[in-house]
Amino acid sequence: METNRKSFDYSEILNSFGEEKIEDRYANLYEYLESFIKRHKYEDKVTIANSVLNQVVIDYFADIYRLKNFHHIEAINYIKIHAYTAYWILRRKPLQIIQDDVNDVNLAFVNEKFVASYLIQFTRGENDKVIILEEERQAYFEFVKNLEYFLRYRLVTPQMIETMLEAYMAGKAFQKSFDYSE
Amino acid sequence: MKEQNSRNAATKFVELLRNGQIRKSILPNTALSYSNCQEAKDLRNYKKFLQSFAYDDLKNTEVRTYDGD
Numbered sequence: 426m427e428t429n430r431k432s433f434d435y436s437e438i439l440n441s442f443g444e445e446k447i448e449d450r451y452a453n454l455y456e457y458l459e460s461f462i463k464r465h466k467y468e469d470k471v472t473i474a475n476s477v478l479n480q481v482v483i484d485y486f487a488d489i490y491r492l493k494n495f496h497h498i499e500a501i502n503y504i505k506i507h508a509y510t511a512y513w514i515l516r517r518k519p520l521q522i523i524q525d526d527v528n529d530v531n532l533a534f535v536n537e538k539f540v541a542s543y544l545i546q547f548t549r550g551e552n553d554k555v556i557i558l559e560e561e562r563q564a565y566f567e568f569v570k571n572l573e574y575f576l577r578y579r580l581v582t583p584q585m586i587e588t589m590l591e592a593y594m595a596g597k598a599f600q601k602s603f604d605y606s607e
Numbered sequence: 608m609k610e611q612n613s614r615n616a617a618t619k620f621v622e623l624l625r626n627g628q629i630r631k632s633i634l635p636n637t638a639l640s641y642s643n644c645q646e647a648k649d650l651r652n653y654k655k656f657l658q659s660f661a662y663d664d665l666k667n668t669e670v671r672t673y674d675g676d
Contacts, residue, residue, distance in 0.1 A: 450646070453650050456654075457653055460653070464658070496631075498638075499638075500639060502638035542653075545665060546653045550652075553655055553661075555661070569665055570671035
């Protein structure tokens with residue numbers, strides 16, 4: 426039986442989100458990854474595999490497309506966007522090693538490290554001036570370490586990341602309310 | 608008898624579905640569109656974060672040692 430190839434392309438995704446949106450998201454993600462490489466001075470060691478990033482972006486939009494259709498959602502919320510993006514980067518791993526360095530253990534987990542930085546920035550939001558109090562550093566860094574462990578070794582789903590981010594935001598809301606009531 | 612029970616239950620199930628008595632639990636639908644402008648702002652914030660003192664600490668954070676938790 427001849428396959429109708431047309432029905433297996435991603436034209437539905439393109440029509441649903443628009444080329445501009447998809448292109449902008451791709452370019453933005455590329456810049457995220459590029460700035461991460463520079464910050465870690467990985468220019469000679471790590472590259473962005475465009476073929477993999479292509480897949481990250483299409484898998485993300487395909488996931489969101491299904492979700493939107495099933496739940497009749499007009500616009501996906503901010504947390505979900507970050508959770509699903511993080512998940513697909515983690516799953517596909519667009520950062521690829523081009524020059525190995527056995528002394529750099531983090532290199533093996535470069536994608537996980539990127540996702541951790543992406544999620545931590547999301548939790549910080551606009552609060553770029555916040556310095557963690559000395560007495561709270563341990564608790565905060567335990568969270569960071571745990572997050573890195575989770576991203577490296579545990580079974581991760583977009584829903585888990587989403588719930589983690591929701592919990593973080595709820596914690597912030599609780600703390601703000603607590604401070605206000607004091 | 609057993610077969611009749613299963614058939615009755617299945618018929619009842621389809622009836623409930625048809626009448627809309629089993630409903631989807633839908634996600635809240637109140638999000639704003641993730642505009643290009645917001646997306647660009649997030650990227651700027653991320654780049655700023657990477658250059659911050661806060662990231663100096665995080666950059667070299669070791670992974671938590673598994674302690675059976």
